[in-house]
Amino acid sequence: MSGTDTPAAADPVLLHTDGRAAHITLNRPRALNALNHAMVRRIDQALTAWEHDPAVRTVVITGAGERGLCAGGDIRVVHDDARDGDGTASAAFWRDEYRLNARIARYPKPYVALMDGIVMGGGVGVSAHGSVRVVTERSRIAMPETGIGFVPDVGGTYLLALAPGELGTHLALTGTSVTAGDALLCGLADHFVPSAALPALVADLAGLPVREALARHVQPPPPAELTERREWIDACYRADTVEEIVRRLLAVGDPAAKEAAGTLLAHSPTAVKTTLASVRRARRLGPLERVLDQEYRVSCALLSAHDLVEGIRARIIDKDRDPHWSPATLAEVTDADVERFFAPLGDRELGLAGPSTAAERAW
Numbered sequence: 515m516s517g518t519d520t521p522a523a524a525d526p527v528l529l530h531t532d533g534r535a536a537h538i539t540l541n542r543p544r545a546l547n548a549l550n551h552a553m554v555r556r557i558d559q560a561l562t563a564w565e566h567d568p569a570v571r572t573v574v575i576t577g578a579g580e581r582g583l584c585a586g587g588d589i590r591v592v593h594d595d596a597r598d599g600d601g602t603a604s605a606a607f608w609r610d611e612y613r614l615n616a617r618i619a620r621y622p623k624p625y626v627a628l629m630d631g632i633v634m635g636g637g638v639g640v641s642a643h644g645s646v647r648v649v650t651e652r653s654r655i656a657m658p659e660t661g662i663g664f665v666p667d668v669g670g671t672y673l674l675a676l677a678p679g680e681l682g683t684h685l686a687l688t689g690t691s692v693t694a695g696d697a698l699l700c701g702l703a704d705h706f707v708p709s710a711a712l713p714a715l716v717a718d719l720a721g722l723p724v725r726e727a728l729a730r731h732v733q734p735p736p737p738a739e740l741t742e743r744r745e746w747i748d749a750c751y752r753a754d755t756v757e758e759i760v761r762r763l764l765a766v767g768d769p770a771a772k773e774a775a776g777t778l779l780a781h782s783p784t785a786v787k788t789t790l791a792s793v794r795r796a797r798r799l800g801p802l803e804r805v806l807d808q809e810y811r812v813s814c815a816l817l818s819a820h821d822l823v824e825g826i827r828a829r830i831i832d833k834d835r836d837p838h839w840s841p842a843t844l845a846e847v848t849d850a851d852v853e854r855f856f857a858p859l860g861d862r863e864l865g866l867a868g869p870s871t872a873a874e875r876a877w
Contacts, residue, residue, distance in 0.1 A: 527556040528578070533720030534571040536564045540640075543579025549636040550588045551607040557640065558614050565622060572724055574626045574716065575640060582654070583628065586635025587611070589662065592817075593826040601817040608667070608813050609864060611636065612806045615669045616866055619643035619802050624724045628716075629653050630709055634691070639668025642702050643802070646724055649694040650709040651736065655702055658689035662829050663782040663821030663839070665789045665855075667813050672805035675796035677701055680751035681740055686793050687756070687786055688777045695738035706735035746771050756787050757844050782821040782837070783844045787852050788812060795856070803866035808856065810864035815855040 528539040538557055540547035564570040577583035587607070595603045618625055618640060627641035630650045638657060641647060649655070657666035657674065666674065666686050674682030677700040685692065685700065697703040707715055711731045718727035740747070750762035750771065756778060763775035778786055792812060796805045816822050820840045828837035841847050 526550070526553050527560075529556075529560050531570065532716075534569070535716075535719040536560070536567075536570045536573050537716075538573065538575040539578055540575070540584050541578040543577075543581065545588070546581050546585035546632060547577040547579070547583065547637070548585050548588045549611070549640070550591065551603075551610065554607070554611045554614050558610070558617065561614075561617060561621065570623065572624045572626060572719055573621070574628065574719060575644070576628045576716075577631065577637075580631070582631025582637070582652075583633045583641060584635075584637025585632050586637055587668075589826050589830060593823055593831060596817045597823045601814065604817055605814050605862070608810060611639065611668060612810055612864060613866065615639040615643050616803055616806055619669070621645070626719065626724060628712055629655065629697070629703060630712060634658055635670075636668050638670055638673070638702070642673055643669055646705070646728070647703040648705045648707050648712075648715070648728075649697050649703040649735075650707060650712065651694060652709050653694045653697060653703075654691045655693075655697050656689055656691035657686060658691070660687060660781040660785040660789055661689050661825065663785050663819065663823075663825030663837070664816055665785055665792055665809070665812050667809045669802055669806055669809070671789075671792045671796040671809060672799075672802050673702060674700075675793050675805075679744060679748040681744070681747060683751040683790065683793055684740075684747045684774065686789050687751070687759070687781075688774050689781070690774075690777075693736070693739070695736045696740045698735050699738035699740060705732045707731045708733060743768070743770060750774075756783075756790055759790075760844070779844075782825055782839050783841055783847045784819060784821050784839070784851065785816075785825075787844065787847045788816075788855050791852050791856070801867065807864045807867050811857065811859055812855045814859060814862070815857065819855075 526542050528541045530537050592604045625644035626646040627644040628648050629641050631652050633655045657670040659666050674686045681700050694706050715731045746766045753759045760775045763771045799805050824837050
């Protein structure tokens, strides 16, 4: 692909090359560049072409508009499919999206993600698996799925399971967004570059190797706010159950811990418990592909759960922010309720890591 291959501005994904760099621009600024199935396919096709193009030495992904890289997947489509359809459209989208996430993680050329502004959900999937992840003072990164009755996906449980101590558990269960310093602390990013310097960085990537271009613009990051909270985060979130985590958070005496407990109690009890199990299992699964296989099982199973449709309705459709979860409390969500979300899918498995082992099927 060459610089003349750039599609019309109305296209949701813009592609062009500039010197040695090929560029992906997510181009739905009114929807905060939310990903849909067509966008995932277009990105994947571009990566295929560029992988075999010797003139392309680096891939760069950015988001159009002033608000951010990407706010996630287009969950209105998921809502309608779960409520009125049979879930096949969402399952097909996730199949291609998760395969793209794995491809980005293994891409043989530098994949530079400029994580400026809002980066959430699916936006994390197309950026935080890249080999070079740049944050700015405007970055706000989160996996907020438990607030809509869903579970972190797109390899999110893999990334958060690798975060130091229990920081990833905290971010996964609460959906809290982090700024640049905490993104670096948690392993979600690699470099800090001031937002105003991004155009110059992009210009330098056209003619320089990535390391040399970065050296011109990387700055010391702002402090990580979570560092001061590590002690109570680790102590509280290492508990075996969400109920015990909440009890410990309320006993800490720190306003931030109390706020976290309130968030857990306000989010979908089913999603919060399933997320805890997902992160814990991700730590044992090993490679990203095995974790994505697990996330695909959970995502597909949640399509038939009450809370996903209700959560999206309350947050996005009606915007009343008053979801009626069912079951309504943590105590009502049993271990068996959680376990069913991890059941093998038979011939519908994602299959990135090959056939599951007997031990995995027993978890």
